[in-house]
Amino acid sequence: MAIRERLSGNEAVATAMKQINPDVVAAFPITPSTEVPQYFSQFVANGSVDTEFVAVESEHSAMSACVGASAAGARVMTATSANGLALMWEILYIAASSRLPIVMPVINRALSAPINIHNDHSDSMGARDSGWIQLYSEDNQEAYDNIIQAIRIAEHKDVQLPVMVCMDGFIVSHAVENIELLETEKVKEFVGERELEDYLLNAERPVSMGPLDLPPHYFEHKRQQAEAMKNAKKVILEIAEEYEKLTGRKYGLFEEYKMEDAEVAIVVLNSTAGTAKEVVDELRENGVKAGLIKLRVFRPFPVDELKEALKDLKAVAVMDKADSFSAAGGPVFTEIRAALYDVEDRPEIVSYIYGLGGRDVRVDDIKKVYDDLKEIVETGKVESVYNYLGVKE
Amino acid sequence: MKDKKTPLGGNVSWKETTPGGIIYDAGNATRYKTGEWRSMKPVWNKDKCKQCMLCFPVCPDSSILVEDGKMTGIDYDHCKGCGVCVEACPFNVFDFVKEE
């Protein structure tokens, strides 16, 4: 029997970590993820986990300690947000390229400057090419479920890559909502033990990690890392299936909401998807064939699957809660637009950058996007490809 | 997987290389034959050698071969011909000749 609970997003994440009981957690507090290590350190103090908690002096050190511990053979977790993630930057790449299966909740927050503690996705989007797998979560339930699955994905022998589990700061992290928890024994059984072939503390067979890698070999290591990311897609689906058997909750690379006969759709990540589903329902009641795609897995990017899901639409809007400052749309937009290149009769596709720095995303904002899509379908013309939604003009 | 070896050489495919560049076998430098780099070569004259062992600690490539506390020769697989042993020897035991 699942446990009916009410937890904030941060409590849900910390609870998942408690149930996983990792060997090492090294973390540094930063709003809005602070509560995660705060709650977790209480679990350490009261003995409900036997994790080695490393209180470090910066996020650069947090990720460095994670790298060291993971290389040594430990199951390792941490958590961060925004500028904390940015300070980890150098070590993020080292974790991924050293193929260390660290799992890190990222409680999405806007990057400075100007300084802002509220939600957008500029932090994790900036890290999209660091080699980490990225899972996005609509609410506390998905964050909890994603973290448990992330352990298995990261440590799978065909993957061996670190995973970020992203959820919206404040909107989800500080909102108390209903959640169904698994019993701790079931989580423990699901995540099992980290099974290792090689690790630094294996006295039976010493190995070296992180060597100098010159031009004759570096490229091959990168190519192999790329293959691991490719493998991750299959592994993510296999583990989701296993998780569904355990919980009844279904996860894929993305969620398709009322897409079967949809003519217009938006693609969106995290908590905005929930608000958008309300809009889709309302539009459907009024006879509009509206649908929604909520991307769960952004790295690896499900290019073929998205192409298949979007190809029959007439118009698509991609909503990015981060600007890539490419002057050509948000990061999710550019990748989805590229994914549609091979489709012969491809839909029109437009970019909306929205919600930066915690600008609230209202039902009316999302209605406007669907209205614009309807307009595009009716007139056959795209007035503006690159749009900013909810900015004061 | 106890016998896993780190593939060496300049022609290892991405499928065979090791994850993250992990090096499986400790002390694998012996498998890398630096002797090929040599342009000058130290030649040991056994009869003149007093076994003072002053050459042994200065060799950067651990190429002074020693058995039972006595020098027995030079490991030409790894000796790079730097000539430090030649300089260090107080008895001029080594000839330093061009590598043929």
Place this chain on the structure above:
Amino acid sequence: MSKEMIEIRWHGRGGQGAKTASLLLAEAAFSTGKYIQGFPEYGPERMGAPITAYNRISDEKIRIHSNIYEPDYVVVVDETLLKDVDVTAGLKKEGAVVINSAKNPEELRSLLNGYEGSIYTVDARTISMDTLGKYFPNTPMLGAIAKVTNIMEEEELFKAMEESFQHKFATKPEVIEGNMEALKRAYKEVKGSER
């Protein structure tokens, strides 16, 4: 949006416990089997600064994740906010505003920017001073809004809140009784000018 969903907006000042009250209300509704949301809107987090917190309560899973612009109910934890904040902005006419005040509801209508719906008041200050000996308006306000919204039976509410207080005040059980009394008095004393 689900028709059965109730949306509540709380206005308070930093340090008065409006956020805590919204979370306790969510907890009480949760304990009766509802789906709930309780979340604050974080601004300048300082003692005395106006703050807003929100509740959604529903029989179905709540998916919407925006702030609340057209609440069914508004709770004003500090009467002085009426001068600075448009507390009834977007408030549905068929809904109600519940204000911490010793005044009669109609005396406050002129401060509510033409709001035409029901107004309730409860003297949370007096109740708090009588029951807790200190000014903690949040528990009485919780009792008042629970009564006005009628989201659960009286007995259910008191039972749920007793459990919450036992959990929340595990380290200072001496305040549980006072809080329960504050809750019950406010539940009884809240008075309305219904429309």
